[in-house]
Amino acid sequence: MHCSKAAIQLQLYLDHQLSLDQIRALETHLSSCPTCRQELLLLEKINTALQVIEPVVEPPDLTENIMQRVTLSPRQCCEYTYGLFPPSLLEIVTVVVLATITMLGIILVQPSLRGTLPHANQHDLLSTAFITSAHLLGSVSSSTLIWILWVIGTLLGVAITLALAGKEIRSSWFRGMLNQLPV
């Protein structure tokens, strides 16, 4: 292990964020590297110094003052609730497009429903593409088809939900997903 890598891992080591293998590798390096041992010592000193900072006593009348202000100020919850709705125009358009795609997909795999589509002129581009893709889907084995449709359906469902959920929930969802990825 290089010292540069060890320097990054030392803090994670102190915060118990390393895997067993990483701990072993780091400890092996530490046993042979006095510079990194010195680094660890310094970091431990800093952590200890931070840990022993005494909590400060809040003012004795804090609760009383808070509750006084709480009593005096009415809630303005309704404005906030309305602020969440309706979704913006862009979000609505996105949802409509995604829902249309989903509907087309459903019609595509149901032969009995295909007749409902308005493709009187069999030679226009849309109808040709539609029929070609229907044939293509027909040639794939049914279990593969179900898997593909299941995945696409799930993705579309998630996308529609997220589009409607609003910006705040969307961003926290993305952050949650990012955190699930191995760093």
Added chain:
Amino acid sequence: MNDYPLQSPQSLSLSLPDATSTCTAQNDVELVAASVAGDQDAFAQLVQRHQRRVFNLVFRMVQKYEEADEITQETFLAAWQGLPSFRGDARFSTWLYRIAYNCSLKQLEQSKRDKALQAAIQSRIELDKQVQAEAHDCQTLVREQLSTLPAKYRVVLILRHLQEMTYEEIAEILTMPIGTIKTHLFRARNLLKERLEAFERELNTRTRG
């Protein structure tokens, strides 16, 4: 930076109530539900349960006792008004600390004191370097340097060490990915480390001299 003196003998064994334990979180849920329905007594209990942690977080951020008092009050007031929109997907304490952090940041930005304070403390440190090197130990130095760090680095150290939170909890409060929390903690401690190294070097030179 001098800490506010602990006033009463009882406060010498002062501790932060453990707001992150499962038991407290469970009780919080009931009190939050009652508070949403308008029960002010229930909310008063929530205030008493969390005010010390919130106050300490805010105090370490804004570093003025009177301002911390005002911002803590604002935090709880905002929490009371926002409770109906609290969806319960995070713990109440997490949500509350997020409000407290945002209120502190707003205050810091408003007064632009963060920069001015840093400059003031830096110049004071330059002036008093000699005295400090002799009089202060590592702990005092770290505490003083903590107050000169940029707000985004200071807050992760406060949450991690003074409030003993996990990376996950910090990420949730600051609404940042865990990767960013790791980076900020790393840089924050590195800054402290550099300053401590400089201090120790100077101390050694002095001792030898």
